[in-house]
Amino acid sequence: MFESLVKRLLQGEFICEITDEAGFQYLQNPENFFQVEDYLQRLNYRLASTQNKLSFYAAYIEIDNAARQDIRKVFQQFRLELHPVVEWLDMMMACLKQDAVLSPGDTLAFSSLLQVIENNQALADRLQAFAKFKDFTSNEDSVKGRLEKLLSTLQKWGYLQLANRDTLIYQVTGKLDYFYQSLQFIQEHEEIPVEQGEEEIAQETLF
Amino acid sequence: MSQAQGLERLFKALANHSDLIAQAYYEGVVYKDSKNQRALNQLKQLKVLVNHSIDGYRISGRLGQFVDSALSSDRLRRLDTDLASWVDTLEQQILMYQDAWDENRIEDAENYSAEIERVIFDLSDNLEENTSYLLMLINSRFANVRTLAEKKKQNVFYISRVELLVQAISSLRPEYLLEMVDEHPALYALLEEQLMRLLPIYHQRLQDILDKLKTFLFELRKIEERAQLVQGFAFFLRQNPGYEMQDWSEQDTIPEQWNQIKPLQLTLSADTQHYAVEGELIAIVQKLRVDSEALLNKKRKPKINKIETVEREIQVMELPLYRKWLRRYFLLLEQQAGQGISAVSFQQKYVQDIDPALWLGCVLNEWLRQQQRHSKIKMEFIQFASHAAFTGNKKVKDIVLCWREETNNPT
Numbered sequence: 001m002f003e004s005l006v007k008r009l010l011q012g013e014f015i016c017e018i019t020d021e022a023g024f025q026y027l028q029n030p031e032n033f034f035q036v037e038d039y040l041q042r043l044n045y046r047l048a049s050t051q052n053k054l055s056f057y058a059a060y061i062e063i064d065n066a067a068r069q070d071i072r073k074v075f076q077q078f079r080l081e082l083h084p085v086v087e088w089l090d091m092m093m094a095c096l097k098q099d100a101v102l103s104p105g106d107t108l109a110f111s112s113l114l115q116v117i118e119n120n121q122a123l124a125d126r127l128q129a130f131a132k133f134k135d136f137t138s139n140e141d142s143v144k145g146r147l148e149k150l151l152s153t154l155q156k157w158g159y160l161q162l163a164n165r166d167t168l169i170y171q172v173t174g175k176l177d178y179f180y181q182s183l184q185f186i187q188e189h190e191e192i193p194v195e196q197g198e199e200e201i202a203q204e205t206l207f
Numbered sequence: 208m209s210q211a212q213g214l215e216r217l218f219k220a221l222a223n224h225s226d227l228i229a230q231a232y233y234e235g236v237v238y239k240d241s242k243n244q245r246a247l248n249q250l251k252q253l254k255v256l257v258n259h260s261i262d263g264y265r266i267s268g269r270l271g272q273f274v275d276s277a278l279s280s281d282r283l284r285r286l287d288t289d290l291a292s293w294v295d296t297l298e299q300q301i302l303m304y305q306d307a308w309d310e311n312r313i314e315d316a317e318n319y320s321a322e323i324e325r326v327i328f329d330l331s332d333n334l335e336e337n338t339s340y341l342l343m344l345i346n347s348r349f350a351n352v353r354t355l356a357e358k359k360k361q362n363v364f365y366i367s368r369v370e371l372l373v374q375a376i377s378s379l380r381p382e383y384l385l386e387m388v389d390e391h392p393a394l395y396a397l398l399e400e401q402l403m404r405l406l407p408i409y410h411q412r413l414q415d416i417l418d419k420l421k422t423f424l425f426e427l428r429k430i431e432e433r434a435q436l437v438q439g440f441a442f443f444l445r446q447n448p449g450y451e452m453q454d455w456s457e458q459d460t461i462p463e464q465w466n467q468i469k470p471l472q473l474t475l476s477a478d479t480q481h482y483a484v485e486g487e488l489i490a491i492v493q494k495l496r497v498d499s500e501a502l503l504n505k506k507r508k509p510k511i512n513k514i515e516t517v518e519r520e521i522q523v524m525e526l527p528l529y530r531k532w533l534r535r536y537f538l539l540l541e542q543q544a545g546q547g548i549s550a551v552s553f554q555q556k557y558v559q560d561i562d563p564a565l566w567l568g569c570v571l572n573e574w575l576r577q578q579q580r581h582s583k584i585k586m587e588f589i590q591f592a593s594h595a596a597f598t599g600n601k602k603v604k605d606i607v608l609c610w611r612e613e614t615n616n617p618t
Contacts, residue, residue, distance in 0.1 A: 007473060010468070010470075010471045010473065011470045011471060011472075011473065012467065012468060012469065012470030012471070013470075045468055048463070048466065048467075050464070051464075057467055057468075058467070058468045059463075059466040059467055059468060060466055060468060063461060063466065068456070068461070070467075070468065070469035071456050071461055071465055071466060071467065072456045072457075073469070074456075074465055074467045075454070075455060075456035075465045076456075078465065079451075079452060082452060083444055086437060086440050086441050086444060087441055087444070089437045089441070090437055090438055090441035093346065093434065093437070093438070094346070094415070097418075099346075099428060099429070099430045099431065099434055100430075100431050100433075100434050101431070101433050101434045101437045120411055120415075121407040121408050121410075121411045122408045122411035122412050122415070123411075125408055178464055180433055180436075181464045182462075182464050182465070183436060183437070183440060184436065185455075185462055185464065186452055187436060187439075187440065189453075189455075190452065190453060192439075192440060192443055193439075193443065194435070194436055194438075194439025194440050194442075194443060
């Protein structure tokens with residue numbers, strides 16, 4: 001377990017209960033955790049986890065110029081993902097008619113999503129709007145084709161994992177915990193006005 | 208960027224591009240060209256201008272209304288009314304436009320057309336903005352309160368807004384409006400593109416709002432903070448499509464979540480000196496050899512290309528007529544060596560089908576060709592008597608060739 005786990009960490013993977021259940025459980029044991037941590041430290045790495053401890057990944061102990069260069073690439077990728085992933089999370093709330101956002105471990109059934117979107121013009125319109133983002137352009141001009149493209153790109157980015165190939169059931173991975181952490185950080189530090197008051201609409205509206 | 212910096216940037220853009228904004232306000236549209244493209248993009252990013260068509264921009268609804276108010280424009284009347292009454296205004300404007308058109312009052316018709324365009328865009332902007340904003344509020348805030356008193360206040364607020372939206376959308380009679388502008392293709396297209404095509408989306412949003420209202424009208428609910436964060440962020444990004452987050456990777460202290468290692472590419476090589484794995488390595492190598500042999504056995508013998516001889520028909524090219532006569536002429540010269548033979552007399556005697564001038568040209572050419580091989584043929588020109596003095600031209604009427612007789616001394 002130690003060997004495969006360390007290899008996956010060194011290859012930049014997020015280890016969570018969904019992507020590697022055995023590996024994740026292995027790291028829950030403090031003794032194992034310190035063994036892996038100790039090994040990584042010899043390479044100037046450390047074992048880091050997301051804020052809710054839902055996934056583990058390898059991070060730098062000291063950030064020198066070379067490390068900064070690598071981190072810049074990670075950040076650029078996040079920049080690319082921010083807008084489409086937020087839009088996807090918001091859209092999923094509307095599709096699933098729930099007051100909670102997706103969390104690691106939640107499942108998404110392709111057929112159910114397709115049915116909801118095909119019967120709702122506003123959602124079909126939102127799905128079509130994903131084409132404006134890089135990596136989401138689909139050659140197929142149908143709701144099914146666009147939904148396939150959306151889910152496959154999110155799988156490629158590591159936010160989803162195909163849990164069942166036959167029934168096309170996807171599972172949300174622990175990497176989403178990292179995304180929420182980043183989103184929270186940006187909102188707080190860039191003072192993004194996400195709290196919309198009801199009174200505001202009363203003052204601004206024309207009717 | 209802080210809010211103060213954002214405000215400063217907005218005011219600077221308004222001042223720097225006031226000409227474009229004024230044009231959009233008065234003329235209804237500004238078209239993109241190589242000079243203004245950058246400025247238009249900036250104004251669009253700041254939501255001062257919005258899309259009018261593929262390559263045109265118009266002033267945003269809210270800014271347009273602010274300018275109306277600031278200039279005390281007659282368009283101001285719309286500010287105090289509700290969306291449903293805008294639909295009445297639209298219908299009236301279309302009727303007045305038709306009257307002006309029928310009575311050939313061109314200037315009035317143009318004014319009404321511009322006003323109709325503005326009402327359509329204002330209606331479209333407001334329906335889009337209000338339905339999406341209300342849906343976002345319903346999803347992220349409605350019923351998420353602690354007391355029943357707060358809940359009652361909320362109910363009144365949301366129901367009144369939904370009523371107004373329903374009234375506005377119900378008062379839009381798509382078929383009637385399109386029929387009114389049936390004879391005016393530009394207005395028809397605008398109405399269909401900006402309002403009618405979007406009606407199903409507004410209807411759907413209202414339906415979603417209604418579903419939530421029905422579910423939580425008498426209930427309290429708990430919306431998790433993260434959901435509010437995502438919904439608020441999504442709404443912010445829709446309102447600010449040009450938003451770019453700060454480059455946090457350039458900060459002195461890099462935020463924890465972005466401190467991730469560069470994925471390593473792991474590759475391995477066999478240690479052939481390691482006795483413990485010797486057996487396994489031998490097995491691998493043997494397998495490779497077997498595979499190779501198997502592959503060699505399977506290797507096909509290369510095909511040998513068969514060469515076939517094909518007997519081709521030989522085509523005999525016939526000599527041109529002039530060549531035949533030239534050959535006979537030069538043969539005659541050789542046979543009658545030492546005797547000069549006139550080319551013209553030969554031609555007159557034997558050759559009937561060739562023009563004399565052309566024949567002389569052919570003889571001269573052939574003599575020159577023979578000269579390159581030997582100098583056995585002597586040539587003499589017979590010229591016409593020259594009448595025009597000092598022209599420098601010689602006009603030849605005959606050529607006499609003579610095959611030199613064989614002598615002992617070849618030179």
